[in-house]
Structures are given as structure tokens and as C-alpha cells.
Amino acid sequence: MDDAPLSRFHKKLALYSSGGPFLDGYVLSIIGVAMVQISPQLDLSSSAEGLIGASALIGIFLGAFVGGWLTDRFGRQVLYTIDLVAIIGCSVAQFWATDPVWLFVLRLLIGMAVGADYPIATSLLAEFTPRRYRGPLLGGLVVMWFVGAAVAYIVGELLLQTGDDAWRWMLASAALPATVIVLLRLGTPESPRWLANKGRVDEAEAVLKKVYGPEATIADLPEEQEERENVDLKAILRAGYGGRMLYISVFWTCSIVPLFAIYAFGPKILGALKLEGSLANVGSALITVMFLIGCVVALLFVNRMGRRPLVIHSFVWSGLALLLLGVFPDAPAAVIMVLFSGYALIIGGTQILQWIYPNELFPTEVRGSAVGLASSASRIGAAVGTYLVPMALTSWGIGGTMLAAAVINAVGAVVSVFWAPETRGMALHEAAALTPRPESAARPAAV
Numbered sequence: 001m002d003d004a005p006l007s008r009f010h011k012k013l014a015l016y017s018s019g020g021p022f023l024d025g026y027v028l029s030i031i032g033v034a035m036v037q038i039s040p041q042l043d044l045s046s047s048a049e050g051l052i053g054a055s056a057l058i059g060i061f062l063g064a065f066v067g068g069w070l071t072d073r074f075g076r077q078v079l080y081t082i083d084l085v086a087i088i089g090c091s092v093a094q095f096w097a098t099d100p101v102w103l104f105v106l107r108l109l110i111g112m113a114v115g116a117d118y119p120i121a122t123s124l125l126a127e128f129t130p131r132r133y134r135g136p137l138l139g140g141l142v143v144m145w146f147v148g149a150a151v152a153y154i155v156g157e158l159l160l161q162t163g164d165d166a167w168r169w170m171l172a173s174a175a176l177p178a179t180v181i182v183l184l185r186l187g188t189p190e191s192p193r194w195l196a197n198k199g200r201v202d203e204a205e206a207v208l209k210k211v212y213g214p215e216a217t218i219a220d221l222p223e224e225q226e227e228r229e230n231v232d233l234k235a236i237l238r239a240g241y242g243g244r245m246l247y248i249s250v251f252w253t254c255s256i257v258p259l260f261a262i263y264a265f266g267p268k269i270l271g272a273l274k275l276e277g278s279l280a281n282v283g284s285a286l287i288t289v290m291f292l293i294g295c296v297v298a299l300l301f302v303n304r305m306g307r308r309p310l311v312i313h314s315f316v317w318s319g320l321a322l323l324l325l326g327v328f329p330d331a332p333a334a335v336i337m338v339l340f341s342g343y344a345l346i347i348g349g350t351q352i353l354q355w356i357y358p359n360e361l362f363p364t365e366v367r368g369s370a371v372g373l374a375s376s377a378s379r380i381g382a383a384v385g386t387y388l389v390p391m392a393l394t395s396w397g398i399g400g401t402m403l404a405a406a407v408i409n410a411v412g413a414v415v416s417v418f419w420a421p422e423t424r425g426m427a428l429h430e431a432a433a434l435t436p437r438p439e440s441a442a443r444p445a446a447v
Contacts, residue, residue, distance in 0.1 A: 006133045009211055014137045016188065017125045018144040019181030020117035023087060025148030027056050027110055027174050033156030034167035038103075041164070048100045055104045059111020061379040067116025068372020072365060075198075076124040077190040083120065084182040086113040087174065094171040110174070115379075118355075119371035126359035126367065127191040128211070131427050135302040138359055139295070139352030146292040148177075192218075193364045193428075240434045241370075244361045247419040248374040251311065251357070253381035254412030255350035258322065258343075258405040259291070290341045294348025306424040307353060307360075311416045314349025319409030321346065326403035350412065354378075360423045360431040367432075 031053055039049055071079050090110045097103040122138060129137050155173055159166045189211065195204035201218055208216040302310055321343040325336070355371075362370035392401040423431040 006130060007211075010129055010133065010137070012184075013125055013128055013188065014140065016181065016185045017121035018141050019084065019177070019185070020114060020121045021141045021143075021145040022148035022151075023084075023117070023174060023178060023181070024060070024114045025145040025150075026152045026177065027087075027091075027107075027114060029149040029152035030156050030170050030174065031056065031107070033153060033160060034170040036160065037164065037167040041167070042098075042100055042103070044100055052100060052104050052107065055107040056111035056114065057379060057382065059108040059113075060115035061111075061376045062108075063112030063115030064118055064375035064379070065369070065372040066112070068119035068368040068370065068375075070116070071120045071123055071368035071372075075190050075194055076120055076127075076368070077188055079116070079120045080124060080188055081182050081185050083113045083116045084178050084185070086110075087178045088182070091175040091178065092172050095168045097168075097171075107171075115372075115375065118375050119368040122355050122359050122371055123194075123368045124188070124191055126428060127193040127364065131425065132303070134360070134428070135307070135352075135356050135424070136299045138356045139299050139302055141355050142351045143292060143295045143299070146288065146295065150288065150292075191364075197364045241362060241366075243419065244421075245370060245373065247415060248358050248361065248370070249377040250415050251350070251412055251420070252354050252374055252378035254315070254408050254415070255347065255354060256378055257381050257384075257408050259347060259351070286337065287340050287344045290344035291348070291351075294345040295351050296348070297345070298348040298352045301349070302352060302356065303424060306422050307356065308416070308420045308422040310349040311353050311357075311420050312413060314346055314353075315409050315413035315416060318343045318346040318350075319406050319413060322402050322406035322409060326399050326401075326406055329397070329399040329402065357423075360426070360428065361421065363429075363432045 035049060035053065038044065038052070042048075044052070067079065067083065087110055090106045090113070094103065094106050097106060122141065125141075126134060126138060156170050159170050159173070162169070189207045190203070192204040192207045192211075195201075195207065196218060205216075205218045208218065298310065298314070305313075321339045325339050325343075328335070331339075358371040358374045359367060392404060396404065
């Protein structure tokens with residue numbers, strides 16, 4: 001199955017799986033526009049604003065690990081639609097929110113559902129996709145985060161002109177794309193790898209025949225390197241996967257802390273760099289576009305360059321841009337924009353690998369839990385980093401803040417030099433094996 005061509009089924013599965021990142025970008029961005037009306041109408045304090053703004057992020061932290069554990073225990077297919085149904089219900093319920101506590105709880109639940117979708121959707125996609133296309137399709141999910149964020153800003157600005165209740169329609173609007181996605185996902189088959197791992201061989205073979213044709217059998221599905229029954233994540237970590245989990249968590253955190261901070265406080269940061277007013281807003285929009293382009297460019301190189309060189313180069317050169325911003329905070333506006341755009345473009349390599357590496361480096365029975373745990377761990381760093389940005393700007397100034405971001409990138413580069421593995425061209429079971437198989441070493445990498 002790992003050498004099968006990319007079929008219509010694989011393309012549709014990739015499209016449907018991208019719904020989670022799209023909704024993530026949408027719900028995390030739409031609240032920024034809606035807060036313009038929410039704050040005065042609900043008489044929010046600054047701390048209440050912060051909690052409501054961060055509520056979905058907190059929910060993602062909680063939901064990612066829980067969703068990963070559930071998808072390993074109960075399967076990918078069932079939860080593939082249930083989580084989106086929860087998003088629909090909670091999004092609609094926001095329309096009638098009348099106090100900060102109610103709004104916080106609803107957005108917390110939405111965040112949990114969004115976080116749960118990541119390990120569910122990425123595990124399903126990784127376990128169906130042929131090795132040659134696995135990296136680009138998994139990495140492509142990150143692109144949809146920025147698409148969702150862009151759509152949210154457009155929808156928010158349009159609705160903002162409709163009246164005092166515009167914020168209610170903004171928050172409820174997430175139910176529309178979620179409904180479309182859940183309808184598209186109906187009928188998606190269960191992962192044959194998960195079924196086989198649970199001993200449901202006949203069901204696994206039926207799925208293989210449905211997807212790959214009547215000639216496909218369970219014998220065509222590569223076995224994991226070791227047979228494990230009823231193994232939980234703790235046992236897997238003790239078995240030698242702890243180092244991989246540590247690397248994934250550190251690399252993921254280092255890649256998103258500066259990005260989330262810059263994305264959340266783009267206009268404020270650019271203002272501190274003497275790009276104020278409309279120029280700061282235009283600059284923020286340009287940086288967002290460059291983030292998107294950077295992810296697309298990285299998708300073109302992930303198979304040609306390989307995972308390990310891509311993550312190292314991405315950290316090093318994007319970190320250099322941040323370092324120059326820290327050393328020369330008073331540079332001309334054009335130079336500032338070039339450096340910020342350079343960071344946004346080059347960091348795309350680490351962004352797409354956030355979904356490629358975790359899905360490739362862990363075996364089937366704990367793949368969802370591993371993705372969920374790494375996602376949750378990275379969100380802690382993202383939340384702390386985002387929270388500290390305003391204080392860093394006040395205490396350290398813009399130069400010191402950019403230098404701190406460069407140091408975080410440097411940490412990501414160093415740990416990647418020592419720990420980043422290369423999984424290009426490997427079958428999924430080979431990439432997840434702690435000891436490389438002879439056939440993977442002898443086979444040239446797919447390009």
C-alpha cells in the first residue's frame with residue numbers, strides 16, 4: 001500500500017482532513033475581530049478579554065491529547081465526524097451567550113474539539129497515504145490554518161458593518177464550514193492499519209479492497225516491526241520512544257512560539273519597529289501572506305531536500321532574520337519588512353513538519369496519542385510566549401524581544417542538529433521503527 005499511486009480517494013481524504021486546521025485558524029482569528037464589540041457589550045475587564053481570547057487555545061491544549069488517546073482506543077473513523085458535530089453545536093450556542101463565563105466555556109469546548117481533530121485526522125491521513133505523498137499531504141494541512149485565518153478576517157470585517165450583534169454572527173459562523181466538512185467526511189472508512197492492529201483483520205481487508213481494488217489483501221499491508229498488544233503511551237515511551245517524543249515537543253514548541261507571538265501581535269510589533277497606523281496593518285497582512293507562501297514552498301522541498309535538512313535550515317535562516325531585527329531595530333521600514341517577510345517565508349519548513357514528523361515517528365497503536373501529546377505540549381509554550389510578548393516589549397524593548405525570539409529559534413536548530421531523524425522515502429512502519437530495517441537503508445529515497 002505504501003507504493004500505491006495517489007488516487008482520488010487520497011486527494012479527497014487530504015481535503016476533508018484539512019478541515020481541522022482550517023477551523024483552528026478560523027476560530028482563533030475570528031475572536032480578534034469580534035472582540036471589538038464583545039468587550040463593551042459584555043463590559044469585559046482586560047483579564048476577561050485575555051481569558052476569552054485564549055480560551056480556544058486552552059481547549060486545544062486539552063483536546064489534542066484527549067483526542068489522541070480516544071482515536072487510538074476507539075478508532076479514527078468514528079471520531080472523525082463526532083468532533084466536528086461538537087464544534088457546530090458550540091459555535092451556534094455562542095450566538096446566545098450573555099456573559100463572559102458562558103462564552104469562555106463554549107470557546108473552551110470548541111477548542112477541545114478542534115484540538116481533538118488534529119490527531120484523529122492526521123493519523124487517518126498518514127495511515128492511508130502512500131509514502132511518496134505522505135509528507136506533502138500532511139504538511140499541506142498547515143497551509144489550511146492560514147487559509148482559515150484569512151477567511152475569518154474577511155468574514156469578520158464584512159459582518160462588523162451589520163450592527164451591534166455582528167459579533168454573535170461572527171462566532172456562530174464557524175458552524176457553517178464545520179457543517180460542510182462533516183457532511184464531506186461521512187462515509188470515510190476506518191484505517192486498515194488500526195483495524196489490523198486491533199485484530200479486526202476481515203474489516204481491514206474489506207477497507208483495503210474498497211480503497212485499492214479487489215486484488216488488495218491484508219498481506220499487502222506492511223506489519224509493524226514489533227507486535228504489541230494493549231500497549232499504552234507510557235509503555236511505548238519506556239520502550240524507547242521517549243527521545244522522539246521529547247524532540248517532537250521541543251521542536252514543535254520552538255517553531256510556533258515566535259510565530260504565534262508575531263501573528264497575534266503583528267501590528268504592535270511592527271508599530272514598535274516604527275511601522276505604525278495603516279502601514280502596520282498592511283505589513284501584518286503581508287507577513288500573513290508570506291507565512292502561507294512559505295508553507296507552500298516548503299511542501300515542494302520536503303521530499304526533495306528531506307525532513308532533517310529542511311527543519312535545520314528553516315530554523316537557522318529564519319532565526320538569522322530575527323537576530324538582525326533584534327540587532328537593528330531602527331533599520332529603515334523597507335529593511336524591517338524584508339526581514340520579517342524573510343522570517344515568515346523560511347519558517348514554513350518547521351511549520352509543515354509539525355504534522356509530518358509526529359505521524360511518521362510513532363507506531364500505529366499510539367500514533368494518535370503521540371500527535372495529541374506533542375500538540376498539547378507545544379500549545380503550552382505558545383500560550384506562555386504569546387502572553388509574555390506585551391511584557392517583553394515593555395521590559396526589553398523591541399530589540400530584546402526579537403533577540404529572545406532568535407534564541408528560541410536557535411534552540412530549535414540545535415536540538416534538530418542532534419536529534420532530528422530522516423524519514424524521507426520510508427514506509428510508515430519503517431519510519432516508526434526504532435531500528436531501521438535493511439530494506440529502508442538500501443532503497444533510494446523517493447522524490
